[in-house]
Amino acid sequence: MTNNFAVALDGPSGAGKSSVAKAVASRLGILYVDTGAMYRAIGLAVLRQGIGEDDTAGIVHTLPGLSVALRHAVDGQHVLLNGKDVSGEIRTGQAAQYASKVSAVPEVRAFLLDTQRALAREQSVIMDGRDIGTVILPDAEVKIFLTARPEARAKRRYQELAARGEPVTLESVLADIERRDEQDRNRPIAPLRQAGDAVLLDNSSLDLEGTIREVLRIISEKTGVHS
Numbered sequence: 475m476t477n478n479f480a481v482a483l484d485g486p487s488g489a490g491k492s493s494v495a496k497a498v499a500s501r502l503g504i505l506y507v508d509t510g511a512m513y514r515a516i517g518l519a520v521l522r523q524g525i526g527e528d529d530t531a532g533i534v535h536t537l538p539g540l541s542v543a544l545r546h547a548v549d550g551q552h553v554l555l556n557g558k559d560v561s562g563e564i565r566t567g568q569a570a571q572y573a574s575k576v577s578a579v580p581e582v583r584a585f586l587l588d589t590q591r592a593l594a595r596e597q598s599v600i601m602d603g604r605d606i607g608t609v610i611l612p613d614a615e616v617k618i619f620l621t622a623r624p625e626a627r628a629k630r631r632y633q634e635l636a637a638r639g640e641p642v643t644l645e646s647v648l649a650d651i652e653r654r655d656e657q658d659r660n661r662p663i664a665p666l667r668q669a670g671d672a673v674l675l676d677n678s679s680l681d682l683e684g685t686i687r688e689v690l691r692i693i694s695e696k697t698g699v700h701s
């Protein structure tokens with residue numbers, strides 16, 4: 475198929491990438507791929523095996539025994555760890571912290587690279603992550619770097635976690651976000667950064683619908699595809 479296109483949606487945590495990507499995918503009838511879920515699944519596996527988050531050798535050692543796959547159903551993306559659906563378990567603060575740590579390990583990134591690229595080969599996708607526009611899909615037709623001020627991102631993430639009954643405070647969520655931003659931006663491999671040809675979209679003062687509209691506008695400008 476020559477008419478396939480890819481949208482690379484990168485940015486820091488809490489910018490709303492997954493909600494935006496999910497809605498845009500459904501309005502355009504394209505596949506949504508949440509790559510963070512794959513790092514979270516590996517983080518969860520490491521955590522469950524009692525390996526320390528900084529134990530790089532231990533993390534690398536677990537990889538041959540792991541399989542991480544995505545399944546797309548009507549209710550959205552599910553992530554399977556060794557065949558088991560862990561879509562719920564990967565959404566805790568602890569799994570997020572482990573995800574951030576394992577994602578800095580080159581072997582982990584290499585382990586997931588082919589699976590991520592293959593998903594964009596067969597169909598049109600909107601893929602969210604940190605390095606989609608810079609590393610995974612450098613030829614993506616549309617690249618958007620979605621960000622917001624840390625305080626705005628912390629407030630959204632706090633509301634999400636609190637709604638799920640996680641015992642968190644706004645201050646602790648802000649501290650977590652700042653720590654993960656720092657880790658994700660300063661790692662030597664595939665650091666979080668805006669691709670040179672990505673459109674910067676700061677949604678600190680936009681709501682979800684406003685952000686979706688803006689993303690759809692950018693996609694239509696670059697590809698001629700409308701919702």
Ligand code: DC
Nearest residue numbers: 487509510513573574577603604605
């Ligand atoms: O988007 P998220 O919060 O689910 O991502 C979890 C962690 O995985 C985050 O700290 C950064 C990392 N990640 C990454 O390094 N590269 C990606 N393409 C996606 C996520």
